[in-house]
Amino acid sequence: MEGKIANLLDIAQWKLTPYQILVLGFAGLILGGAFLLMMPMASATGQRLSFIDAVFTATSAVCVTGLVVVDTGTYFSLFGQLVVVSLIQIGGLGIMAMSTLMAILIGKRINLRQRLVMQEALNQLSVAGVVRLMQYMIKATLLIEFIGGTILAIRWYQELGSKAFYFGYWHAVSAFCNAGFDLFGSVTGPFSSITNYVNDIVVNLVISLLFILGGIGFTVIADIWTNRRFSRFSLHTKVVLITTLILMIFGAIVFFLLEYDNPDTLANLSWQGKILGSYFQSMTPRTAGYNTLDIGKLTDATLFFIVLLMFIGASPSSTGGGIKTTTASVMGAAIWALIRGRNDAELFERRIPYSIIYKAFSVMLISAVLVIFITMMLSITEKQPFLKLLFEATSAFGTVGLSTGITPTLTTTGKLWLVLTMFAGRVGPVTLALALALKTRKGNLQYPEGKIIIG
Amino acid sequence: MEGKIANLLDIAQWKLTPYQILVLGFAGLILGGAFLLMMPMASATGQRLSFIDAVFTATSAVCVTGLVVVDTGTYFSLFGQLVVVSLIQIGGLGIMAMSTLMAILIGKRINLRQRLVMQEALNQLSVAGVVRLMQYMIKATLLIEFIGGTILAIRWYQELGSKAFYFGYWHAVSAFCNAGFDLFGSVTGPFSSITNYVNDIVVNLVISLLFILGGIGFTVIADIWTNRRFSRFSLHTKVVLITTLILMIFGAIVFFLLEYDNPDTLANLSWQGKILGSYFQSMTPRTAGYNTLDIGKLTDATLFFIVLLMFIGASPSSTGGGIKTTTASVMGAAIWALIRGRNDAELFERRIPYSIIYKAFSVMLISAVLVIFITMMLSITEKQPFLKLLFEATSAFGTVGLSTGITPTLTTTGKLWLVLTMFAGRVGPVTLALALALKTRKGNLQYPEGKIIIG
Ligand SMILES: [K+]
Ligand SMILES: [K+]
Numbered sequence: 084m085e086g087k088i089a090n091l092l093d094i095a096q097w098k099l100t101p102y103q104i105l106v107l108g109f110a111g112l113i114l115g116g117a118f119l120l121m122m123p124m125a126s127a128t129g130q131r132l133s134f135i136d137a138v139f140t141a142t143s144a145v146c147v148t149g150l151v152v153v154d155t156g157t158y159f160s161l162f163g164q165l166v167v168v169s170l171i172q173i174g175g176l177g178i179m180a181m182s183t184l185m186a187i188l189i190g191k192r193i194n195l196r197q198r199l200v201m202q203e204a205l206n207q208l209s210v211a212g213v214v215r216l217m218q219y220m221i222k223a224t225l226l227i228e229f230i231g232g233t234i235l236a237i238r239w240y241q242e243l244g245s246k247a248f249y250f251g252y253w254h255a256v257s258a259f260c261n262a263g264f265d266l267f268g269s270v271t272g273p274f275s276s277i278t279n280y281v282n283d284i285v286v287n288l289v290i291s292l293l294f295i296l297g298g299i300g301f302t303v304i305a306d307i308w309t310n311r312r313f314s315r316f317s318l319h320t321k322v323v324l325i326t327t328l329i330l331m332i333f334g335a336i337v338f339f340l341l342e343y344d345n346p347d348t349l350a351n352l353s354w355q356g357k358i359l360g361s362y363f364q365s366m367t368p369r370t371a372g373y374n375t376l377d378i379g380k381l382t383d384a385t386l387f388f389i390v391l392l393m394f395i396g397a398s399p400s401s402t403g404g405g406i407k408t409t410t411a412s413v414m415g416a417a418i419w420a421l422i423r424g425r426n427d428a429e430l431f432e433r434r435i436p437y438s439i440i441y442k443a444f445s446v447m448l449i450s451a452v453l454v455i456f457i458t459m460m461l462s463i464t465e466k467q468p469f470l471k472l473l474f475e476a477t478s479a480f481g482t483v484g485l486s487t488g489i490t491p492t493l494t495t496t497g498k499l500w501l502v503l504t505m506f507a508g509r510v511g512p513v514t515l516a517l518a519l520a521l522k523t524r525k526g527n528l529q530y531p532e533g534k535i536i537i538g
Numbered sequence: 539m540e541g542k543i544a545n546l547l548d549i550a551q552w553k554l555t556p557y558q559i560l561v562l563g564f565a566g567l568i569l570g571g572a573f574l575l576m577m578p579m580a581s582a583t584g585q586r587l588s589f590i591d592a593v594f595t596a597t598s599a600v601c602v603t604g605l606v607v608v609d610t611g612t613y614f615s616l617f618g619q620l621v622v623v624s625l626i627q628i629g630g631l632g633i634m635a636m637s638t639l640m641a642i643l644i645g646k647r648i649n650l651r652q653r654l655v656m657q658e659a660l661n662q663l664s665v666a667g668v669v670r671l672m673q674y675m676i677k678a679t680l681l682i683e684f685i686g687g688t689i690l691a692i693r694w695y696q697e698l699g700s701k702a703f704y705f706g707y708w709h710a711v712s713a714f715c716n717a718g719f720d721l722f723g724s725v726t727g728p729f730s731s732i733t734n735y736v737n738d739i740v741v742n743l744v745i746s747l748l749f750i751l752g753g754i755g756f757t758v759i760a761d762i763w764t765n766r767r768f769s770r771f772s773l774h775t776k777v778v779l780i781t782t783l784i785l786m787i788f789g790a791i792v793f794f795l796l797e798y799d800n801p802d803t804l805a806n807l808s809w810q811g812k813i814l815g816s817y818f819q820s821m822t823p824r825t826a827g828y829n830t831l832d833i834g835k836l837t838d839a840t841l842f843f844i845v846l847l848m849f850i851g852a853s854p855s856s857t858g859g860g861i862k863t864t865t866a867s868v869m870g871a872a873i874w875a876l877i878r879g880r881n882d883a884e885l886f887e888r889r890i891p892y893s894i895i896y897k898a899f900s901v902m903l904i905s906a907v908l909v910i911f912i913t914m915m916l917s918i919t920e921k922q923p924f925l926k927l928l929f930e931a932t933s934a935f936g937t938v939g940l941s942t943g944i945t946p947t948l949t950t951t952g953k954l955w956l957v958l959t960m961f962a963g964r965v966g967p968v969t970l971a972l973a974l975a976l977k978t979r980k981g982n983l984q985y986p987e988g989k990i991i992i993g
Contacts, residue, residue, distance in 0.1 A: 418900050441896075448873060451906075455846065
């Protein structure tokens, strides 16, 4: 009898696939978080958050999205805010990273099944080295968050007093995890994000450095730390760094050109403000979610441009979402090869295998279909301009968290769609990894090739 | 000396690539058409059409798009209308079909270069049989247009008198070529398309049958005519027929569900009108351009759904545009295989080669990038809701011609972007065919494979 209960508690006996464990883990964490957020002590006024808003907030935190239906800084009590930041930290590092931490803490040997789960969670190239990476990852995360939080605390001390330390570390976690949640509603008005600091070099650089480090992926950080010189980096690291750099420069230039005469955004700022504003808004769609300019006041062209940047998102095995920078690069290389009449898509003098090109295009198309479907569903229930709905759906899918401001006004149906989208956006790449892991299973028979005309 | 002039006139001596000949042919036809449309005798009032509007109209006619800045039925004189329908017929059949016709008429032997050009134009699988197909194509076109036009003339005789024959054949050409131009502005008010016949079975069926036949491609028509039974059809024919059928049924159901309670469209119609209206609006994005309901009054969800249908468009080597039904099917099969963990994408018990999957995804992505870019450009200059601009850009790219009604209000810059888009949408697939024809050229060296993390 005792043995049976022990078996029931031993998750390995459930015969769940790694994929199922991940999905159930995320879902459980969300429901647990929603339960805590619904407690009267979680709100500043002692009132009870509705179930849908609690689930929305918990999903947004666990999936490190940052879309909010209530303002985090004013609605929640200290307890509520600590629940949110805990969900962010757990969600950001990933459930599996947490269970590894616990496993390491109790000194338990890690078996192959758990390693495989971790591999899914991190989307790694091989099982080998996953445990080492996981330990490294947690140490690096805490170190980076501590340093970033300390600098922010010093910066905000004059302004906020002793609250600056709480704000500093809280926002350092939120920024590094690419969560985009903020507490400045209590300082500069609800849903204001960090728009008060559009001109501030320290806040801009620390926050953006935190989310860039969180968004380029731990493998890349480890590679840079170990090898130091660009020529020694792995292909993956090179592609991530160059793509991130290109998106940053290109994004900032386009943003500047589209907004420089917009009186609600760049037009009335100093040159420092214009440059910092363009830089920050070009980086935040990769998928941080903080904003220093009012997203709702951007021009339509800029909003659509940000939709594209959000769709691409961050880099693999990071705290960020989207189809990923590497996916975009591989598709770019494939099309470039096609246009130039080459047989092989190449990046940094390496040939990209067909299977990876196939995967990249598939990830993109499945993601596009999802975003399109959700936008259509939203357009049925929500009385909002189409572009704002597309923006909201892409932001949810990419776990970005930027919004034109419509999130709190959504109907319950609309909120439910976004909960699903945030969840799918966070878990999705894992599903695809699973699908590709199965790819080696052979069919019973192979049909002859068929000809078909394309395009 | 005489020999030199003869050489100059012999286009083969120019050493142009087939691709260049096609592009120059289209461009020349457009400029010639614009010149004719600018003549005072082309307009009903004798006034001169502006250069940009003339180029827009000629491009729209030659590329069989159907977007109009002036109402064809009221603005143009009989001469102007005949210029438009001639441009449609020439554009629809393709410049190369016309030059083949001429070659056949003067009994000249067709050399390999010309055959290759024709192959590009028709996007055929092999050079063999292209000439036969071309002859067949022209005969079939004229026969189908004659039959369709006669039925329409009989239907409209009571209403329009002797003008019914002119209307019948004019609209039969426009419908079969998937041009979407109409003359009913003079009967039911400018830009009304065939909205007056939303309840009319004859008009609905004849017009839709004409554009379906024009849009499924001549190879498919020939295959059906020759082989009669589905099991004997080529893979290409099977895929085109089933995809068209699925899009029709699925499209009509979605359209009905999204619009049944819209008082401006389906709500006040009889059941016959509801069914015909759903059927017709589900088919016209494939890329006919006629509409029996006011597109400007559809809900946002429906408009976006039609954007997707327009993006897919018609079938290869037809008078229609878009990324093509086969491209969509191949991508669908590829993703289905991926999800089910299969090695091979399969359609009708045939394996789809990787090269075709690669091409399908590339065609789709290049097309999406183009539509997105044009929409962004339009959103900078035009003061219109984003969705209407996306709709307009997709309609132009897919050479569909449906519009929410904003075309005549566009700025000159906006019109120029759409001219480019219509041209690119019509010529684009050929460019890609060219790119893939070059694909067999080997690079100097092959790099080793590189690993990269996707998604
Ligand atoms: K985020
Ligand atoms: K058309």
